[in-house]
């Protein structure tokens with residue numbers, strides 16, 4: 001299956017289970033792989049026949065700015081649902097990294113989810 005991806009998208013969101021985390025937004029890093037049959041877009045050289053990674057990146061930033069989840073699990077699940085519904089994505093893999101949460105974890109901590117069905 002072809003994929004359109006967004007890697008290392010930095011967004012800000014109010015997120016966290018502790019009181020001090022409810023005060024100010026924190027940085028999240030989004031990695032997103034989206035299944036898509038890009039045959040028609042490639043043949044017709046047509047942006048409207050594919051997933052516009054710029055438009056989806058904007059939507060993710062807007063989603064983050066408006067969100068206030070406690071858990072990264074909740075953030076990831078709701079964001080995945082929004083992308084699937086609004087952009088018609090059949091399958092996606094979404095990693096949400098919270099870079100500052102565990103300072104000793106130099107690569108960050110977070111969640112990785114898959115939603116939808118992979119096309120063959």
Ligand SMILES: Nc1nc2c(c(=O)[nH]1)N=C([C@H](O)[C@@H](O)CO)CN2
Pocket residue numbers: 015016017018021070071072073098100101102
């Ligand atoms: N599986 C999770 N574990 C933790 C989360 C989370 O969202 N999912 N959140 C926290 C705190 O908010 C943490 O990020 C503060 O440093 C702890 N564990």
